[in-house]
Every structure is written in C-alpha cells, then in structure tokens.
Amino acid sequence: MSDFLGTGWGFPPTFDYNNNTVIMTSDEVDIQLSLQILLATRRGERVMVPGYGCNLDEMVFEPITTTFKTYISEMIKTAILYYEPRIDLNSVSIDDSQVTSGFIIISLTYTVRTTNSRFNFVYPYYLNEGTEIQ
Template sequence: MNTEKSFLGRGWSFPPEFQKETGAVKMLEDEADIKSSLEILLATRPGERIMLPEYGCNLEELLFKPMNLTLKTYVIDLIKTSILYHEPRIDVNKIDIDAADELNGVLMINIDYTIRTTNSRKNMVFPFYKEEGNEL
C-alpha cells in the first residue's frame, strides 16, 4: 500500500468506491483531487453539509430564472466566491458561461484556473442542468 503523501492533496473519490482486491477506499490525488473537489463544490447547496453549513455554491436556486447578462454575471460571481472560500489550492483566471443550449436548460460553465503550488494552468467544464425525474 502506497502511503506517500501528495503535496497537492489526497482524498476519497466521489461517490466513494472500494477496491475489490484490497477493500481499501479508492483515493484521488493531485489534479484529479482538485477537479473532483471543484465538481463537488459546484454541485453542493449551502447547508447540505452539517459540519460545514457554508460549503457549496447555490446554483440550484437559479434553475428557473431567465438567462440574461445579469444572471450570467451573478453565476460567475457566485462560483468565484465559492472557490475563493472553499478551494485554496487554486486561483481562478477566468469563468465563461456558454448558454448555447439554454432552451434545453443546459449551461456549460468553463472554469480556467491555475494550481498555486505547481503554477500549472488547467480548465474544467461543468455542465449545469436539471434532468427530468422520469427514470426514478
């Protein structure tokens, strides 16, 4: 078992998985851990985590709002603020919102960021949408 510590971070994969061979929890390290952390941050509503009630980005409240420049600016500010407070390993360079598929209720949020420790630039596309509940 590799117990070497990653200097960018190491955490459980989400959703949690266990390896069949060893029974150990599947772990993510470095850039994969940061990307997973961003996905979890953007998909979490404030108040969902009992021990961290401020954690999250409240994108769900904006689901049925009309898409205009004001809303796009608000979403960008909401994401930047959430990352500033809850993901200290990165600096956000730019956030773009692509509303090309807005008639189907899809926003593509493109986050361009720099990892502070390694000074490497990365980007992530977060698809924000609401699926119908017909496959329950």
C-alpha cells in the same frame, strides 16, 4: 512530486473489496473532483461546514440574462475563494448557446498555485429538471 496537492476519497466513494480499501484520488484529479463537489453542493448541506457550496440549484428556472450569468459567476468565484485554496481562479465563462436544449456550460480556467499549471474545468448546468426518468 505533486504529493502536496492532496489526496482524498474519489467521488462518488468507491471501494476496493479485494484489498478492503477506499479508492483515492490525488493531485490534479483531486482538485477537479473537489470543484465538481463544490459546484454541486447546496449551501447548508454539510452540517459541519454550512457555508460550503454554491446553491446553483436555486437558479434552475431563472431566465438567462446578463444578471443571471453575473450572479452565477460571482457565486462560483466566492465559493472557490473560500473553499479551494489550492487554485487561483483565472476566469469563469458561461456559454448559453445550448439553452434551448435545457443547459448551459460553465467553464473555469484556473492555475494550481503550487505547480503554476493551468487547467480547465467544464461543468454542465441543467436548467430543467429531469423529465424522462423511468
């Protein structure tokens, strides 16, 4: 019944070599992956859609202030408004209780327009670069 929510490639792209096909996602899972990609993409990174993305990577070393949290919330709201028409964003909240561990939690609550179903999406945003890479 929810075929109209869309079907797309999974992310990262995965292939079924037995059937020579691409693993696809659909419905609410496709929306969740779309949000993940939207928040992780830098504006200008996609050549054919240069405005797509959030530029969250620019905020990596910024101090956690009310201005910082408001700015991130507005970037996310704008990106979803323009690039994810299947949902209505109800709220964006930023939990900075783990900031001493080097990350904040961005939580989105949204409603899928065609089914009027509410969902949550949690995006961990790491404030420091990886230092224990081997």
